[in-house]
Amino acid sequence: MNWRIVAVPVSIIPFIITFLIFRVSPQDIFQVGIVPFVASAAAVMTRFFLQAYRFKYFIRSFVGRDISSTGKTLEARLAGEFVTSTTPSLIGGEVVRVAWMAKMGVPAGKATWVTIMEIIADVFAVTILAFVAGALAIATGATSVGISIIAVAAATFGFWLAIVLVSAKRTLKIPAFAERLVHRFAKKKADDILVKINTALVDLSTISRDNFSSPHVVKKFAVGLAITFVAVIAYASSFLILIATVDPSLGLFDSLNATTASTTLGNLPVTIGGSGLAELGALAYIQQVGGVFDIEKLTSDSRVTAILAWRIASYHVPLVITWIAFLRLAVDRKKPEQKKA
Template identity: 60%
Template sequence: MAVPASIVPFVIIFVTTNVTPQDIFAVGLFPFMAAAFAAVTRIMLQAYRFKYFIRKFIGQDISSTGRTMAARLAGEFVTYTTPSYVGGEFVRIAWMSKQGVPPGKAAWVATMEIIADVFAVTILGFIAGALAIMKGGTTIGITVILLALPTFLFWFIVIVYSAKRNMQVPMFIVRIVERFAQKKAEQYIGQVNKALGDLCTMSRENFASSRVIRPFVVGLAITFASYVAYGVSFLVLAETIGSGIGLFDSLMAVAASNVVGNIPITIGGSGLTELGIWAYVSNLSTIPNFEEIAQDSKLNVIIAWRIASYHVPLVIMWIAIMKLAIGKKPAEAAPS
């Protein structure tokens, strides 16, 4: 479902503009492969951060490095195939719980990953937005800042609130669950509230201790490194048309596109991500018309980048989630 949905914007571009599949392939095989490699490096760094957080916050490895990173990639498949890049944390929590990790601790690891991602992308988004405004790109600059601000504030409030008192499932959600799952509603809500309570307990214990600072800073550094790799994925393709865009500008462009792609409208930010990066590299100062977008020579590079940075990693994530879903076949019983 995600792949066909993500291809729709490309089809629209091919039909309504002068861009053709041949233009996309014109970027060259080596630059495309280099961009794809950089994009895969990004998700591998995120997978390693997951393993690092498990070791630091749980106190030990719960599986081999390969299996742990594969579980992170499997969760990322869900993240990449839902609006607003959400859902992967539930896969990771379920996997950790299956390995014997208490739900509260599993939720804590997932939450720290989310916070690291949110802090990295919003901080980069604020910088990108401010720089765009300074360069005259008021429309894209203000848009990026306004989109990044609510996400940053929400998670900041969650951190502060959870460190002071326990969170519980809101009553309006309880009523919805009771309406659709009358018999098991109490059991489900109880399990979720217990996990939230354990999470808040972990939050109070960790935020009151200096032990959490170093692991989180290291995790945040890994997250920023993953975004540098993301920036490289666009840089190598932008160089094929002599755009003159440097690494820092590429990093700012992909950060802005990520913020715009987080709007929960399309699967995996399809269409929005491309629009966001086009608007940023074009230093957009007004509301663009369709003809202006359609005639831009950067479209072929942007589409090639999207394929390299989204569809190629998606294949790797799909393999990971299939392995996680199928698992090892049980050994056949020895003949008597």
């Protein structure tokens, strides 16, 4: 069965399990109200639109020109989000964006560089907030939660920073074990795939060396990072809108920390799109579990319904929208092939 068709229902399975663990009914979720729910979903989509604008800005900055219309660029960015949202560790959307840019005539190295700049901006912003959230969690007694947030954020940031630093110093190449895996699964197409990937890595390394010490690149990245922080605030606002229906004492700063904890733990390669982990991360943070994970304490928290409603508004509603964008992108990709045939 086509992965594009089954991805949406499969992603709901961990969420249903979460419902069963917390013993929450759909009626409980609907108590947050339709207006706050729609407002929360709108705030999340604002985040996606800001990320799409950053994507377009990075393309114009590092490629040197606009490669498509704003609408098509938004569609490609949303399509990448669908893949990201339906894989463990929230990865895969980068491949979609690189492939789309390559189709638009962008060299593989430049396309990869644009994508890495997006990743670094996201990871850098989340890492800063994760260290703040983790430190506050430890200070208030939630030691295990705080250490988990800091450890995952530091590892993720370290990985991507290492790629940028290494690519600026030496030419990257696919490791031998990865080549063996490609040969094992791709068989006849393996050589062609490896040549394309290694070519992209060589181009990326060249571009990294050219751009790494340039003040112009730093300025462009700073603008992209500023857009990223605004997008993060929009995401936190989506949480604040719904959590305020059950706990008005929580403010924007608390929501920033809670959504950072949710995103950081959701990056662990356990469930599709971080389902279950994201909800537990947000709840564990705002509850300040005292350093010991207590499932009974978590399941009895009155804020569970608001957090699950937020998860629907911030994950499942955008998932359907990004799925449509992905299907449209797939159809557009097939059109040239059909004309050639």
